[in-house]
Amino acid sequence: MVSLTEVLCLVVVAALWGGTNPFLRKGTEGIEEVKKSNFVMQFLGEVKFLFLNVKYMVPFLLNQSGSLVYYLTLASTDLSLAVPVANSLTFLFTLLTGKLLGEDIGGKRAVLGMCLTTLGVTLCVLSSISEDAAAATA
Numbered sequence: 001m002v003s004l005t006e007v008l009c010l011v012v013v014a015a016l017w018g019g020t021n022p023f024l025r026k027g028t029e030g031i032e033e034v035k036k037s038n039f040v041m042q043f044l045g046e047v048k049f050l051f052l053n054v055k056y057m058v059p060f061l062l063n064q065s066g067s068l069v070y071y072l073t074l075a076s077t078d079l080s081l082a083v084p085v086a087n088s089l090t091f092l093f094t095l096l097t098g099k100l101l102g103e104d105i106g107g108k109r110a111v112l113g114m115c116l117t118t119l120g121v122t123l124c125v126l127s128s129i130s131e132d133a134a135a136a137t138a
Contacts, residue, residue, distance in 0.1 A: 007125060009073040010085045016066025017086070018093025020059035022101050027056030081128045088117045 027050075034049050036042040050056050074082055092114050099105045106113075 006073060006077045006082075007085070009069055010077070010082055011089060013066045013070040013073065013086045014089030015093050016062055016069065018090040018095075019097045020063040020066070021090075021094040022098040022103060023059035024056065024063065026101070027053055027059060078128060081124060084124050085121050088121050092117050 031046055031049050034042070034045045036045045050060075070082075070086060095105045095110055095114055
């Protein structure tokens with residue numbers, strides 16, 4: 001049976017992944033100005049730029065902590081529930097965080113998409129709960 005804890009963990013995962021995406025985008029601003037003489041030095045210069053950039057590293061570490069929570073949650077959660085919930089809510093949190101940061105999220109169509117995503121996730125969770133309840137009574 002799907003527990004409230006599992007669903008909340010998936011929401012936390014989505015918030016950590018989606019909420020950090022716009023900050024990761026902002027943290028990479030300026031990386032295109034890193035210019036080195038060859039491919040290897042260019043790669044190392046970009047890695048150095050990112051790892052010494054607090055505006056990138058803090059959201060990156062938060063994002064990776066979401067991956068850790070996701071991994072731990074997968075041990076007890078049905079995969080057919082975990083994947084769609086986490087991934088679709090990640091999209092939702094990315095749009096909401098981007099909007100709060102002043103990014104253009106696409107207007108009414110994006111809002112409609114967020115509503116439909118929320119409806120789909122709700123149906124997915126409810127379906128999983130009702131399947132578990134039916135199996136428990138059988």
